Amino acid sequence: MVMIRVTSTIQLNEHEIDFDFVRASGPGGQNVNKVATAAQLRFDVAGSPSLPEEVRERLKKIAGNRIHADGILVIEARRYRSQARNREDATRRLVELIREAAQKPKPRRKTKPSAAAKRRRLEEKRRRSQTKRKRRPIGRPRNDDLPGP
Secondary structure, three states: OOEEEOOOOOEEEHHHEEEEEEOOOOOOOHHHHHOOOEEEEEEEOOOOOOOOHHHHHHHHHHHHHHEOOOOEEEEEEOOOOOHHHHHHHHHHHHHHHHHHHHOOOOOOOOOOOOHHHHHHHHHHHHHHHHHHHHOOOOOOOOHHHOOOO
């Protein structure tokens, strides 16, 4: 049983990963028409016993549309001309995704704008208002130009 080490606490069993090989497009000459070198890695995120629940949920968000409705993550690797290198590339990209999902996001701390920032924002609003007011046609009074009760 071969284990793929992702982090100090997460290890994947190699049997959890399935590979399919298909013909790749792009450079390769005659080889590209005869040999299936592009690798399609399939990993069952929803059913993997190796992933903690919180990592599983973050991985689903990070992977986006690479995860199918049934919880299967598909990674396609066709960068290299050899099947072995594409297989390694797909595995490396899976490990990187899981490592990213294993990092807990920093909690957001609420902040308030400083008094100076509020003052600058209001001043800019006043300036913008003046500019727009100067662009109005002359002669017709507007509601905000009339004296109020």
